[in-house]
Amino acid sequence: MLLRAALAALFVSSAIVHGAHAQEKVLNVYNWTDYIDPAALERFKKETGIEVHYDVYDSLETLEGKMLAGHSGYDVIVPTAEPTFSRLIAAGALQPLDRGKIPAMAGEDPALLKRVETSDPGNKYGAIYLWGTIGLGEVASKIKPLMADAPLDSWDLLLKPENAKKLAPCGITMMDSATDVIPSVLKYLHHDPASTDPKDLADVEKTLMAIRPYIRTFASGGAIEALAAGQTCLVMSYSGDVIQASARAAEAKRDAVTYVAPKEFTQLWFDMLAVPKDAPHAALAMQFINFILQPGTIAGVTNTVHYPNAVPASRDKVDPAVRDDPNVYPDAAALGRSFTVAAVKEAAVRARTRMWAKFKAGH
Incomplete structure (x- = not known):
């Protein structure tokens, strides 16, 4: 009995030590x-001794599905403010940040x-x-031969069907x-980007369906x-993705790629550092977020991916x-023309999703 008790105590002690070790590392x-x-x-691991298991996703739907299912095992996630971040907050899937452990957030x-x-x-x-x-991501050297007077600084380049038709031969990617697309088209049509009015959504559908025959592909990160490879000449996309494509095209000595924030307006978006409610290493998550928000660290991220940070x-x-x-880094005038999207009710989300599926299918 004494031996069994000793072994049990040793096992419990070992488990506690192992658990603490896992928590730390x-x-x-x-x-x-x-x-x-x-x-x-690499620097975070070197400075803290903490091993980072780093996984990636390419759609908000994938991220949201894992978070809402629970027990994902992740400690830090990066949802876009709308719609995913706000929905995860509403669903109780995130925990409040411990600001006392993230002093860098004050910066x-x-x-x-x-x-x-x-x-x-x-x-x-x-x-x-x-x-x-x-x-818009543009390869002007491919656009100009097809449309000498192309309005390169305007949403009209993509959203007017007569323009899209001319540019179809060099490839349009949506x-x-x-x-991201529907609020911008609502704004283009002088509607509220957060509108849930069926008539406004019908206007968006009409506008998108008019250019659908000229869209070659749909893509996110792709x-x-x-x-960069010159397989498409016009893309509606995120600023940083286009700027990365520009760097890759230059490195490969291909046709120049340019990002254009259209003169009418741009949609502003934010990706957030957040911690799931059931994160197994929440304290370490706060430490990691604080590390990322250090000026030198986040500057390195911006230099690598060409997206601005908030520090x-x-x-x-x-x-x-x-x-x-x-x-x-848009100037004050450009920021003044920007807008941010707001959460819409679930019924409106379903209506938008149905319309989007119809648009992609082309009928």
Whole structure:
């Protein structure tokens, strides 16, 4: 009996030590594809001894599905503010950030944090990771021969069917995201981007269906390679993706790729650092978020992926070519023309999803 008790005590002690060791040494991160500075992960491990298990996704639907199912095993996730981040908050799937353990969050731009409060009142559940705009990726050398007077600085280039028809031969790619496309088309049609009016949605459907015959492909992350390789000449996409494509095209000495924030408006989006409610290593998650928000760390991320961050103190550490590019860091006038999307009710989400499926199918 004494031997059995001793062995049991030893087993319990070993389990406690092993559990504490795991708590100290492992962090599970789930982020977008091609959306981190690998050197930052290496430095975090070197400085803390914590091993980072890093997985990626390419759609918000995938992320949301895992989070709502629960027990994902992830400690840090990077949802876009709308619609996923706000929906995860409403569903109780996230835990409030422990601001006392994330002092670096105090260094984030208050004006940008204010923009996110429509999704997260009081900024309780997330810190801004990166942000950007949605606009057009263009290969002007392929567009101009087909349309000498192409309105390269306007949404008309894509959304007017007579223009799309002319550019179809060089390839038009639409981002595969109803969440991002529909609000911008509503805005283009002078409707409220958050409108749930069936008549407004019908206007969007009419506009999109008019250009559907001229769209070659739908893509999310894949638009980077298609643009860089010259397989498409016009893309509606995220600013940073197009800018990455531009760098890859230049490196391969292919036709120049340019990101354009259309003169009428751009949609502003935010990707957030958040912690699932059932994160197995929540304390380490707070430590990781604080590390990422250090000016030197987040500057390295911006330099790698060409998306702006929300830490003003990082600006002097960002490569001048990136920092001074107005397509990466929009100026005050461009920000003044931008809008952010708001959450819509579930019935409206279903209506948008049905319309999007119809648009993609082309009938």
